[in-house]
Amino acid sequence: MRKRKQPADDTKVRKKLKTGSDGGDAKPAKPKPKTKPKPKKPKPILTTICSSFKTILRDDGDGEKDRFCTFINELVVFVSRLRHEASIFANALLLKENQKDPSQWQVHLGDEKRWQQFYRACLKKTQAELSGKKEVENHENTQQHYQHFMAEPFDPVAKGQAYWEDAKTQFEINPEPFLRCDPKTPEKKRWEQKHFRKWLRHPYELESQTQIGEEVYREMKEDFEWTLADQKLRIRSSKFINAVAAVHDLKQAISRQDSKETGEVWWPFSSVLKGKHLSCLSSVIDIAAAEMATCALNSLTLNYEQRQLKTIQLDFPDVALASKIARLINARVSHMIQRMKTWKTNAVDAEGDTKRELELKENRRKVIAKLESAEVVEFIEAHRRKVRNNQQTHEDSTINEEFIETNSALILHYFHFLNTRRETERTKREEEFKTDNKDLKHGEHSRRLPKCQVFTLLPLHRNKRLFLHLQPKLILEISKKLGYPSTKDEVWDQWFDLSRIRAQPHLFFDRHIATDGVKASILYSTVPNRKKGKKKRTRPQFKSRGPKDEKADKPKTFAKRTLLTPSKGAHGLYKDSQSKLIRVQKDLATWQTAKDPFRLLQADPGRADLFNIQDSSDAKNHYRRMSKGEYYHLRKTTKFAKRREYHWKQFLEAHPEIKTDDACFRTTDFNVFLNSWISRLKVEDATWNEFYSLRMHGKWRLEMFKAQQRTDFAIVKRILANDFTTPTLVAYGNGKFPTSGPGHAATPVARIPKVLSKFTTVVLTDENNTSKVCPECGEKTLHKATLHSHVKKQGEKVRKTKIIKKTHTRVRANNGIGWTKIKLDAPVEKKVTRLIFEYELQKDRECFRILACDNKDCKVRLHRDHVACANIGQVCMEQLLHGAVSPAFRRKNADSG
16 A cells, blocks of 8 residues: 555545535536635634632532532543553553564554544453444445445546636635645645646646546545545454453453463453443543543654664764764665765864864764764664665655654554664673672672663553543533533533633633643633634654755644733744744834833843843843752642652552552563563552542642742742833743753753743744853853962862771760760760871862953953853844844854764
8 A cells, every 4th residue: 555645534525526516527617706805713822721620610509519529530530540551551462563564563553543543442442342333334434435436427527627617716716825835734725725736827728627637536536545445454453452352350360371371362451440431421532542642642753763862872872973873764865875975074174173173073074984884884774674664665755753653653663673672781781780799799889780771662651640621522421421411502501610710801711621630721712612623632843854955854743722922012932033023123113212111131041040130221230040949949849749759658558569660561572561460450459549549649739730830920020020011022042951961950941931921022042152252352252261279378279089097086075065065964975987088289170150251352251141141132132133143143054963
């Protein structure tokens, strides 16, 4: 079966068959009179307001509030456990499938719809129910439409003329969609635009209309055939999952495990989940399957590069070499040659290169020499064949988000290959560790075992309460189950009272509430009563490493829910390369000519200090900052982590047999995975009933969210100096450093500018060379300052290096004098250990925080963060006022290698 994009839906094909413009013997359509294009509706801006779940429930005093809340809490716990076991079952299926070639897999994976069907089948199998009924009905309907399509007589002239007239009429009404191809357009419109652009190139002749009719007929036939083949694969996938023997009795599962039966595929499930608990709540399964499908695609796209790079480093530890090998593996054949040429060009010495640049280019030449060695070339070819499954059609494809989504089976098979290599390395390291620590002498410490973790193919949903999405369909089903049938318009007022929520006047309830039984997240929209279409699920974008000039290598972009931003001014988050900066430039011109004061805040993000702020309106030039310790004190993360750890220890003391480490599921062997799940299944009931089902976890989550909101507002107040009225422009450094690292706690790098953009205008500014250019002389002459050690007398530059010996003496104390503060009646003695050190001369050292200028006319010493703040503000204003920055702050266009 040839590779194609998503097929046209059955509904689109039916519409084409019913309309005269697509019919076989359709008459030429009459041109429609010209009408003015309808005004575009404003795009809704979505935002969420969080509250306690009991707060928004309507209380009529008849006890129905407690009954509804209890039902939601039980439903949340049941679906959480159902999702947890279904995710483990899905990983087991893929481990079983990886024993075969991906082309022979029974499971059919691909885009989000196919992932939803796969997870829906796993969820139903966990409940001992069968799936695939919907797929069979869709296949039968498609077959009927296909037979009707083939039975109709085909007239290419009439069909082409009808399409031509329709396209001409629409072009006269609104020519913009025909002349501009937007990559963000949905596939249905993209398919039509492709043909409309072709038709508009042809003259009004019968031959071109005939060609159009034949092309449309051929495309519709191919779409029908592709849809039928795809539906057959979906039905086969459902049959494969249904054929797995479900065992809901733990004793029976243990007996099967001991008998070592290998002929039949079977899997044990919890007996609590067996039954028709969700018989009247069909939408719960669909919502859970959609959420799990999104998480699976996120896991594949976001973790692909990191998992591949870490595995390559097992054979080639050099990071620069491993990253280049990964780029060559993921690139198409033509791009491999192009990349090698670019890297060789950037490694050639040029006149005027500094000593540092010459060292970097020397390292590049060494890396290129290793890339051209026979060992590395063979390694690259082996991985290229594995990730593309030896298919020549994929050799000219770049491994990006679109490839991963359409070829999920190949990526999962490649992940299994990477896991096999990791498992081999882990076994080797464990054997070396045992050998090295076998003959340890008394007092010697054993070294730590080097980590080499094996990851799971799909995400395992942890033992925690999920957020149940209450939508109109699910609310109606719950109402009927509780014995209160109602309509869609009445059901929200029947159970919820949102008058207590302090929402802004321009916000309207969007008929969606996510809750875990304790916390509720209410969705609001700026457009009232907007129609519910097909939702586009937000997924982070997979960054393609292909050339920028080729549109085929650009990844897909997905719709994102934007934050609520005030309509006053140009409040929002902007990048210095966006065309929307025109709004900021207009407001900047207004502020500069107005009598009201205008201030520019220059912010430099960091790790130890979350930010350093320089205020242009401050005459004393004071700096404002917030340390990481202060942030975590406000955030109260350690407080709730200690609470959770304390309760977990108390629970383990009562149940010492429980071990919930997920490391047992990180394996490539299906039998080991099965045995690990059987041992875990023995304690699943106690773990869920006595710990994870408690409401205290939801309460802690709500308290943590409140602390996060208080911290966000405290950060905004610190940055704006509690002044929300003065027109303010914040030039915020667009730092790309990791949020965490060895020895450093995580910092909110991207969150702070997003939160700040709700209150003022924030421009993300490039930080290139902002810590290297001197703000006084404007030259790139800054370097780390050398600090001299404090010297009392000549020759006393000394520091402690190592311990020579230890001496033990006894110290006497009496009446609170000496080593104790307690008043004693008689003198006492205490044994004290004293250390004798070896000393050496202490040399001068470089300070990271202090920068010195090499310019003879300048020679200033400045704080590194203060220098960055000043330069970030200068870069932002140059970009806004002149559209370009100074040469000292510009980036090189060439690839740095």
